[in-house]
Amino acid sequence: MKKIAILAGDGIGPEVIAEAVKALQAVDKKYGIGFVLEHELIGACAIDATGDPLPAATVERCQNSDAVLLGAVGHPRFDGDPAAKVRPEQGLLKIRKTLGLYANIRPIKSYKSLYKVSPLKESLIADVDFVVFRELTGGIYFGEKGRRNGGSEAFDICTYSVGEVERIARLAFAAAQNRRGHLTLVDKANVLETSRLWREIVSKTSNDFPNVKFDSMFVDNAAMKIVQQPAFFDVILTENMFGDILTDEASAITGSIGMLPSSSVGSKVALFEPIHGSFPEGAGKGIANPMATILSAAMMLEYLGYPEAAQEVRAAVELALEKGVTTGEINSNNAASTSEVGDFIANSISIKNNKKSF
Numbered sequence: 268m269k270k271i272a273i274l275a276g277d278g279i280g281p282e283v284i285a286e287a288v289k290a291l292q293a294v295d296k297k298y299g300i301g302f303v304l305e306h307e308l309i310g311a312c313a314i315d316a317t318g319d320p321l322p323a324a325t326v327e328r329c330q331n332s333d334a335v336l337l338g339a340v341g342h343p344r345f346d347g348d349p350a351a352k353v354r355p356e357q358g359l360l361k362i363r364k365t366l367g368l369y370a371n372i373r374p375i376k377s378y379k380s381l382y383k384v385s386p387l388k389e390s391l392i393a394d395v396d397f398v399v400f401r402e403l404t405g406g407i408y409f410g411e412k413g414r415r416n417g418g419s420e421a422f423d424i425c426t427y428s429v430g431e432v433e434r435i436a437r438l439a440f441a442a443a444q445n446r447r448g449h450l451t452l453v454d455k456a457n458v459l460e461t462s463r464l465w466r467e468i469v470s471k472t473s474n475d476f477p478n479v480k481f482d483s484m485f486v487d488n489a490a491m492k493i494v495q496q497p498a499f500f501d502v503i504l505t506e507n508m509f510g511d512i513l514t515d516e517a518s519a520i521t522g523s524i525g526m527l528p529s530s531s532v533g534s535k536v537a538l539f540e541p542i543h544g545s546f547p548e549g550a551g552k553g554i555a556n557p558m559a560t561i562l563s564a565a566m567m568l569e570y571l572g573y574p575e576a577a578q579e580v581r582a583a584v585e586l587a588l589e590k591g592v593t594t595g596e597i598n599s600n601n602a603a604s605t606s607e608v609g610d611f612i613a614n615s616i617s618i619k620n621n622k623k624s625f
């Protein structure tokens with residue numbers, strides 16, 4: 268039995284989660300994992316129901332689960348109100364911090380059947396396969412913030428400790444060792460003291476991984492390189508906010524931010540979520556691409572010790588892409604709905620099941 272806490276969240280969150288659940292159920296039938304899926308609130312929907320973007324019941328459920336699958340968090344009602352004291356995103360940041368999820372792992376991969384929807388030339392994206400290790404529980408996101416001088420000045424402080432840098436550096440180097448053996452630290456060490464600490468610690472850590480080629484790059488230069496020569500990268504290691512920005516940029520290589528999954532790890536329980544937001548304009552219309560969430564579920568299967576099942580889910584997603592069963596941002600002429608994409612993927616997993624058992 269595997270207990271999964273499902274936090275569908277806001278906007279398109281519940282729709283994309285529903286499709287990932289279909290894929291998990293299809294997999295469960297074959298592998299007899301015995302998933303127990305338990306839904307809890309996070310974000311704007313949690314504020315509406317309880318006044319708190321991360322109710323205690325949600326934290327408790329996550330802590331007592333084998334993994335967490337999350338949809339999306341955020342609502343424009345709060346974005347337009349700078350004075351709002353409670354915000355949906357606080358729930359997301361707090362669950363990351365509370366569960367100790369200091370490493371957010373975001374694979375960036377190009378799919379052959381999507382080359383034509385990428386804004387980049389095919390020759391540039393053909394060999395793109397890199398992974399970003401984004402620090403997730405430190406930096407400017409979590410530093411002291413506030414207003415001073417009667418509110419006429421605002422500040423957000425960026426802080427990192429040696430320990431915070433070292434633990435994610437080790438994970439990223441270990442990953443690079445199992446990939447193409449190349450790690451690029453992205454920072455702004457020509458300006459920021461925190462970045463100079465990152466350089467110092469990461470280059471020290473690199474001595475323990477002699478098989479990994481280590482280099483570093485300023486974030487502005489890396490932003491350019493990601494579109495100029497994305498195949499240069501194997502593992503990118505970076506701090507919280509740079510990782511947030513660069514992964515949205517990198518998603519454009521794939522052709523759609525609706526394709527990119529992520530896992531967040533660190534302590535006992537891991538969390539899996541698409542990198543996209545809650546896309547409130549698209550909510551309830553059946554137009555959201557569920558693939559990033561389904562691929563996040565695949566990462567979760569891998570983490571739970573079912574690599575074959577994970578591979579089956581990925582293959583089903585690739586089949587949907589090949590057959591053109593995709594949502595409108597990829598395929599505007601003949602778009603499938605969110606649930607049609609999810610049904611196709613779940614069915615192709617089930618069909619494979621039958622073939623295997625006969």
Ligand code: IPM
Binds near residue numbers: 341356359511542544
């Ligand atoms: C992400 C998102 C979040 C972040 C927001 C919703 C707080 O953009 O997961 O990338 O900035 O971490």
Ligand code: MG
Binds near residue numbers: 511512542
């Ligand atoms: Mg982001």
